[in-house]
Amino acid sequence: MENQTVRDVTRNLLRELGLTTVFGNPGTTEIAFLTGWPDDFRYVLGLQESAVVAMADGYAQASRRAVLVNLHSAGGVGHGLGHVFTAYRNRTPMIVLAGQQLRSLLPDDPFLGATDAIDFPKPYVKWGCEPARAQDVPAAIARAYHVATQPPQGPVFVSVPVDDWDAGAARPVAPRPRISCPYPDPDALAGLVAALDGSARPGIVAGPAVDADGAVPELVALAERTVAGVWASGVSARCSFPENHRLFRGFLQPERGATAAALAEHDVVLVLGAPAFTYHVYRGEFDLALPPLFLVSDDEQVLARAAVGTGIRATAGLAIRALTERVRRSDRRPPPALTRPPRPIETDPMSAGYVFATIAELLPHNAIVVEETPSHRNLMHDHLAITATDTGFLTTASGALGYGLPAAVGAALARPDRRVVAVIGDGSTMYSVQALWTAARERLPVTVVVLDNSQYAAVRILGAAAGGENIPGVDLGGLDFVALAGGMGCAARLVSHPAELKEALSAALADDRPNLLHVRVDQNAPTMY
Ligand SMILES: Cc1ncc(C[n+]2csc(CCOP(=O)(O)OP(=O)(O)O)c2C)c(N)n1
Numbered sequence: 440m441e442n443q444t445v446r447d448v449t450r451n452l453l454r455e456l457g458l459t460t461v462f463g464n465p466g467t468t469e470i471a472f473l474t475g476w477p478d479d480f481r482y483v484l485g486l487q488e489s490a491v492v493a494m495a496d497g498y499a500q501a502s503r504r505a506v507l508v509n510l511h512s513a514g515g516v517g518h519g520l521g522h523v524f525t526a527y528r529n530r531t532p533m534i535v536l537a538g539q540q541l542r543s544l545l546p547d548d549p550f551l552g553a554t555d556a557i558d559f560p561k562p563y564v565k566w567g568c569e570p571a572r573a574q575d576v577p578a579a580i581a582r583a584y585h586v587a588t589q590p591p592q593g594p595v596f597v598s599v600p601v602d603d604w605d606a607g608a609a610r611p612v613a614p615r616p617r618i619s620c621p622y623p624d625p626d627a628l629a630g631l632v633a634a635l636d637g638s639a640r641p642g643i644v645a646g647p648a649v650d651a652d653g654a655v656p657e658l659v660a661l662a663e664r665t666v667a668g669v670w671a672s673g674v675s676a677r678c679s680f681p682e683n684h685r686l687f688r689g690f691l692q693p694e695r696g697a698t699a700a701a702l703a704e705h706d707v708v709l710v711l712g713a714p715a716f717t718y719h720v721y722r723g724e725f726d727l728a729l730p731p732l733f734l735v736s737d738d739e740q741v742l743a744r745a746a747v748g749t750g751i752r753a754t755a756g757l758a759i760r761a762l763t764e765r766v767r768r769s770d771r772r773p774p775p776a777l778t779r780p781p782r783p784i785e786t787d788p789m790s791a792g793y794v795f796a797t798i799a800e801l802l803p804h805n806a807i808v809v810e811e812t813p814s815h816r817n818l819m820h821d822h823l824a825i826t827a828t829d830t831g832f833l834t835t836a837s838g839a840l841g842y843g844l845p846a847a848v849g850a851a852l853a854r855p856d857r858r859v860v861a862v863i864g865d866g867s868t869m870y871s872v873q874a875l876w877t878a879a880r881e882r883l884p885v886t887v888v889v890l891d892n893s894q895y896a897a898v899r900i901l902g903a904a905a906g907g908e909n910i911p912g913v914d915l916g917g918l919d920f921v922a923l924a925g926g927m928g929c930a931a932r933l934v935s936h937p938a939e940l941k942e943a944l945s946a947a948l949a950d951d952r953p954n955l956l957h958v959r960v961d962q963n964a965p966t967m968y
Contacts, residue, residue: 448577448609450477453507456584458534462495463509464488468538468551471604474510483852483881486516486873488704489860490845493871495847496522497842500677501807503653504853505532505588510915512538516596516683516802520560521839526594527563528836530651530675532578532587533594535560539569542600542908548861556598567596572605581612590620590737590754620737623761630749631733633766634707635665639640639761639771641707642730644691646672646713647836648737652756655828658711661763662824664684668700668774672713674816675837679712682824689777691821692887692968693719699727704774710734712755715745719838720901723955779820788961789937791815791890795822796861798888807850810862811822811833811843812890813897814967819862831856841870844887848874851883858884858948865891865915878953879928886947887955889920892962920957931955 449472453459465473476482485491488510501507510516516523516537526533539545540552550556566586570579583595635641635873645664649658658680662669669680673693680687685836691698698716698755701920702708705726708730710716734741734747735758742750751758781844783792795818802808804826810819811834824832835842847861868889878885894914902910924931934943934956 441669442607443609444604444707445573445576445609446472446604446607448611449580450480452581452612455631455760457504458507458584461509462491462492462499462936464511464515464549465509466511466538468512468540468601469738470734470834471601472536472599476872483636483877484571485845485877487871488515489522489841490871490874490877490931492519492522492526493534493842493845493878494849494852494874494877495517496526496529497809497846498831499528499531499533499650500846501620501850503651505534508533508535510535510537512551513556513559514551517561520563522842523560523594524563525835525837525842530592530648532592534583534587534707535564535797537598537779539600539601543602546605546638553598557596560596561794561855563594564596565593565697567598569598569600569798570603572618572813572871573600574609576603577609577612581615582962585618589618594761604662606611608628618759621721621752621753622753623735623758624905627751628761628765629748632655632762634733634872635709636767638707640704640706640774641665641667642669642688642702642708643708643746644672644708644713645669645679647677647679647756648709648755649759650830652712652754653829654759655679655681655754657756657759657763659684661759661766664763664768665766666769666771666773671719672710673698674719674838675713677830678825678827678832681826681828683826688774688778690817691716693717693968695721695724696722696727697968699729703727705730708732708948710757712736714741715748720904729868743767753772755757756864780951783822785937786961787936788939788959789815790962791892792818792822793937794888794890794940794958795819795909797944798862799823801941802860803858803948806858806860807854807860807898808832809843809847809850811840811867812864813840813865813867814892814900814965815890817967818965840867840957843873844868845871847885847887848883851885851938853880853883858886861887862884863887864919864920865888865893866895873927875924875953875955876927877930882951883953884942885953887953888944889955889957891918891920891957891959894962897967904966920955924955929953929955931957934958
């Protein structure tokens with residue numbers, strides 16, 4: 440043990456924790472961590488840290504495992520911070536390991552040195568540490584892992600001065616199993632069971648934590664047992680209930696009045712693994728009373744800030760299991776079935792709805808759909824129902840763009856058994872377009888459909904709705920995604936007319952390499968929400 444360096448001890452720890460796939464972008468402050476890279480480790484290179492962090496997030500979300508990200512001192516962390524914010528909102532167990540200048544140089548504020556390193560990613564990390572001594576580095580990483588993977592999961596940050604890795608006499612770290620989750624309080628659960636048993640029209644709001652817990656099939660069983668109508672929580676980052684199920688009622692819109700109006704059909708509402716509620720736009724205060732509400736979350740802040748209702752602290756998966764064991768099987772009348780709009784007709788230029796309907800027609804079984812098309816999200820829900828019950832859908836929980844494309848690449852790395860289809864706006868694609876290079880380099884079977892409406896439509900639409908006039912900075916255009924993708928080694932094709940779409944999409948889906956389709960869509964986007 441004595442002659443083991445901090446690097447040796449850390450690598451053994453990372454092996455024990457299953458953290459041998461590392462997403463990164465290197466610099467001199469990381470060299471001593473990377474040197475002599477072992478054969479059993481995988482380094483996934485991203486060409487900009489925004490893409491690195493979002494790829495790692497997609498990987499963690501799709502594999503339901505913790506992920507290690509290695510970033511370059513303050514500059515690399517800075518580039519990645521937008522998606523550390525997303526990882527925080529996505530509840531992603533992510534350990535960000537950042538390089539730091541030599542301890543002996545730090546007093547002089549050296550070139551590339553991070554000042555107050557652990558303050559930089561706050562408040563979007565659950566915990567941060569720059570160990571006081573080199574030999575404390577492995578224990579700090581072990582602690583970071585246990586903080587990141589305890590509910591509510593989230594990113595953590597460890598800053599390591601570059602000279603620490605060669606230091607000897609590292610404090611050994613005893614392997615410990617992942618720390619288990621709190622089980623819901625039986626008394627609180629009894630109140631919820633009584634409310635559900637006594638209800639005539641129960642409703643469930645399914646949040647992203649249900650699918651994150653791998654509990655969608657169990658939620659389906661609970662909904663069928665209680666004959667409850669199920670809503671997707673507002674702007675959910677995952678699909679937690681099959682959208683073609685008879686009990687599926689639709690998508691809560693992220694606005695107070697619409698949320699209250701939708702839930703008015705129930706006499707009891709159970710919100711599972713989502714805040715009550717997530718809003719994006721404000722249209723005033725509404726005097727619409729919510730039905731009696733129960734809120735299950737593993738997050739004290741989500742429970743504390745809810746304006747009404749009974750909070751129960753538990754992970755979604757454990758709560759669903761406990762409820763299903765206790766709640767009575769009901770033969771109450773089911774809620775009305777959801778009616779969907781008709782399939783969009785072929786127009787030239789084609790509508791985004793037409794593209795979603797075509798994707799739905801050709802989507803391979805068990806595909807993972809990644810979405811980042813801000814002004815088209817409701818159209819996607821209308822025409823591309825997610826039916827996979829394990830990570831069928833991923834998107835950003837924070838609203839920060841530039842997540843979808845790299846997250847799709849990370850998801851493809853995590854799940855080589857699944858086809859990943861990303862539908863991304865032209866604006867959103869550009870924030871971390873470098874992910875295409877990683878997809879090509881790793882030969883990942885990802886299909887990227889870029890919906891080009893040549894504008895930041897969501898900003899234009901929501902800006903106008905908020906009374907804005909003559910807003911600059913919302914017109915795009917002039918972006919050649921075929922050339923961009925080709926320049927990074929990724930196969931690509933332009934689809935300008937609806938007649939070309941089906942054949943182009945079929946060919947892309949049949950290819951085992953990454954493919955990008957640059958699809959020109961109607962610029963007259965619908966209103967949002
Ligand atoms: C990192 C980041 N920058 C800016 C925004 C503001 N924003 C919200 S939607 C949007 C437009 C995105 O354009 P595009 O992907 O083409 O989709 P569209 O709105 O046209 O459907 C922008 C810039 C954001 N959410 N995140």
